[in-house]
Amino acid sequence: MIDWPDAVLRLTAAAAVGAAIGLDREARGKPTGVRTLSIVALGSALAVLLSEHPSGVQADASSRVIQGVLTGIGFLGAGVILRRDSGDKVRGLTTAAAIWFTACIGMACGLGAWPIVVTAAVLVALILALGKRLERLLVPQNNKDEHRPPGSA
Template identity: 35%
Template sequence: MVDWLSAWGLADPGAVVRHLADLGLAFLLALPIGLYNERHERSAGLRTFPLVAMAACGFVIVAVSVLGRESEAQGRVMEGLITGVGFIGGGAILKYRGHADGTATAAGLWVTGAIGAAVGYGLFDIAAILALAAFLTMRGLKPIKKFAQRDPADAAETRR
């Protein structure tokens, strides 16, 4: 029975629990970002952000398991991960009439990939800081963005 379990990578139940915990944490850290985007009807939302975080975390877990934590190949894994998540984010950007929409969503997806990668490498403090900063940036800077986008002529008209 043990040989069958080890063939499936289940010989170390502790590792399975750690992997489940890491993937769950990546999911949970990305969830508020995805929920915020979903509530504001962005092109990516509640499902996309947690999936990106879990996928990034999963790729890192697999890379560490196969290549070893200290392997120089970890840099190539990160390069591929950064490029892949950037490609997904690029799909969220829509351009029309000289205006691009979705750049914040694309950046949010990119940072969500970094959150997942940080969890996969066991850098939980970085993952938590990134998640908090991304959520606060998307939510907290929205009023400032609206203020900055106001037409100065409209503001002068309102003051009269």
């Protein structure tokens, strides 16, 4: 059984890490921000914590909760993926990935997997901060096929 101080720590950590990811998305003017990603991480952590609660839940409940959270979050992420008017460019993929990642890191907080939380948070911060610059450096703009959906020219 998880004691209350540990549960509060896990939930608070999830909300804080979600907020940090949201700050990056908000600073870049993306559709999700601090509130959305904090809630995604907090809800994911809560779902995992509840699956560990000693209320007679079966032993494999945690894996089913994780599977359910990831499925549900996939639908939320799909809602931010948009095609431009021309129909050949897709936008919102990084935001959708950030939503999905935030759910995962929230679940890690819920499980109390602190080394994983810290490592993942540092890595995603680096990716979000430096990824676009690295992409511009390594992929020439004239050869870049900007997130084109399959089957488009």
